[in-house]
Amino acid sequence: MPNQVTVLMSTYNGGQFLQQQLNSLYAQTYPNVKILVRDDGSRDSTRELLAAEGKQGKIEQLEGHDNLGATGSFFTLLRHAAQTKTAYVAFCDQDDVWHADKIARAVSLLSEVSDHPALYCSRLDIVDEQLQSLNLSATPRKIGFGNALVENIAVGCTMVLNRKAIDLLCQQTLPDHVYVHDWWCYLVISCFGEVIFDDNALIKYRQHGGNVIGAATNHIGVLKRKLARLFNAPLWISEQAVTVLELFADRLPPAEHELLSLLIEAKSSYWFRVRLALSPAVWRQKSIDNFILRLVILMNRI
Numbered sequence: 001m002p003n004q005v006t007v008l009m010s011t012y013n014g015g016q017f018l019q020q021q022l023n024s025l026y027a028q029t030y031p032n033v034k035i036l037v038r039d040d041g042s043r044d045s046t047r048e049l050l051a052a053e054g055k056q057g058k059i060e061q062l063e064g065h066d067n068l069g070a071t072g073s074f075f076t077l078l079r080h081a082a083q084t085k086t087a088y089v090a091f092c093d094q095d096d097v098w099h100a101d102k103i104a105r106a107v108s109l110l111s112e113v114s115d116h117p118a119l120y121c122s123r124l125d126i127v128d129e130q131l132q133s134l135n136l137s138a139t140p141r142k143i144g145f146g147n148a149l150v151e152n153i154a155v156g157c158t159m160v161l162n163r164k165a166i167d168l169l170c171q172q173t174l175p176d177h178v179y180v181h182d183w184w185c186y187l188v189i190s191c192f193g194e195v196i197f198d199d200n201a202l203i204k205y206r207q208h209g210g211n212v213i214g215a216a217t218n219h220i221g222v223l224k225r226k227l228a229r230l231f232n233a234p235l236w237i238s239e240q241a242v243t244v245l246e247l248f249a250d251r252l253p254p255a256e257h258e259l260l261s262l263l264i265e266a267k268s269s270y271w272f273r274v275r276l277a278l279s280p281a282v283w284r285q286k287s288i289d290n291f292i293l294r295l296v297i298l299m300n301r302i
Contacts, residue, residue, distance in 0.1 A: 005030060005103050005160070006086040009037045010073035014094035015045035017206060021096055022053060030103040034086070035059040038077050041067035046094075074156070074181040075174040082170035089166055091182065093157040095206045097131060102202040106160040109196050117165035117193030119185060121154040124205040131204050138285065143195050145256050146282045148187040149263060150237055150293055150302075153285060154195065156182030158203055165189050172247045178240055187244060191256050237302045238267040266297060273297050 007025055011018060025035055037059050039047055053059045062080060074091060081089045088107060092098075106120040124137040140153040147153065159182055161169070169188055178184040189195055241263045245252070252260065259281050266272040276282065277297040284290045296302060 002032070003087040003107065004032045004034055004085070005088040005090055005107060006081045006084065007033060007035045007090045007092045007103075008074060008077035008081060009035065009092040009094060010040055010070060010077060011037060011042060011046050011050065011094045012040040012067075012070075012073075013042045013044045013046060015042075015049055017095040017208075018046060018049055021092070021094055021098070022059070024096075024098040024100075025092070026058065027100050028098070028103045029100050030107060033103060035092075036062065036077055036081060038062040038073050039065050040069070040073040041065050071178065071181045071184075072176070078166070078181075079170060079174060082166050086166075087163050088160055090160040091156040095208065096157055097204040097206070099202040099204075103160070105198065105200070105202060109198065110160060110162045113194050113196070114162060114164075117168045117189050118162045118196060119154065119165055119189040119193065120158075120160040120196045120198065121186075122158040122198035122203070123201040124155060124158065124203055125201040127204045127206055129206060129208045131206065134207065136201055137205075139199050140197060140285050142283065142285075143190065143197055145187075145190045146259060147284065148183075148190040149241060149259070150282050151284045151289070152179070152183035152186055153197070154182055154186035155205075156180070156185075157205065158198075159185060161185065161189075165193055168192055175243050175247065177235065177243050179235055184240075187240070188248075191244070191248070191252070236267070238264055263302065267300065267302060273300060 025033065035058065037050055038061070039050060047065070050059065050061055054061050062077065068076065078089060088110065090103060090106065110118050110120050123139060126134045126137060128134060137155070143153065169185060175184070186195065241260050245260050245264065262272060262276055262279070263282070266276040277294040282293070284293050
């Protein structure tokens with residue numbers, strides 16, 4: 001069948017909610033879905049559950065269970081899918097529940113831009129362990145490369161990539177020195193392609209004690225997360241920008257190349273930090289976050 005969608009799922013100690021998520025994938029209305037799973041070293045019942053589903057022919061598993069972390073595991077899945085003829089890939093977490101038309105809607109929107117790399121992402125219905133709604137994630141006011149350099153609005157479990165986006169991401173070595181796989185995809189595709197944000201929330205994004213990343217659902221949680229990113233960031237924003245420049249320098253559009261260079265130079269030059277802090281070419285979605293961004297730049301926390 002044409003236009004296959006390969007769902008890429010990385011699992012890690014997900015036995016509690018995994019079957020419910022798999023059932024929501026089996027119930028998708030889109031007619032051509034393949035589920036490719038890689039386990040990242042689970043020590044609970046996850047691997048036994050996956051083995052049972054695999055014997056029934058419902059999923060395909062990659063061999064190996066080394067613990068690579070979420071980004072390494074999803075990049076391994078993406079590299080494998082890129083070697084097939086799949087038309088689309090969709091990232092999938094182990095503990096959510098997808099609406100039945102999630103994939104069909106993403107493919108419908110992506111099919112309108114099949115001539116260039118495109119990434120679909122959407123809002124989230126943030127829910128508790130019992131799938132009771134807590135709130136909806138925000139809708140971004142403006143999407144673009146200048147935002148992707150300093151903030152990620154594309155949550156991986158909502159993301160679907162078309163074939164040109166898959167090829168663009170995988171034609172170079174998928175890097176280790178990035179924040180997380182979904183931010184890297186948003187950054188690259190916003191530079192060379194198109195990002196489609198869907199205001200509809202087609203995923204129940206479950207919050208529980210075992211979330212690897214999860215979503216902050218109150219003002220205190222949001223503040224703690226922002227402070228942690230400011231003072232305990234595992235990677236500077238400028239370091240991720242360096243990775244983009246190293247991999248794509250020969251094909252970057254002039255404006256994007258100039259902005260990348262400015263951000264990188266700002267790390268070692270106060271004058272460039274002032275220029276960057278005053279530049280409208282980089283932005284975050286919320287006014288307060290935009291203000292904090294300017295302070296962060298001047299403090300050289302980029």
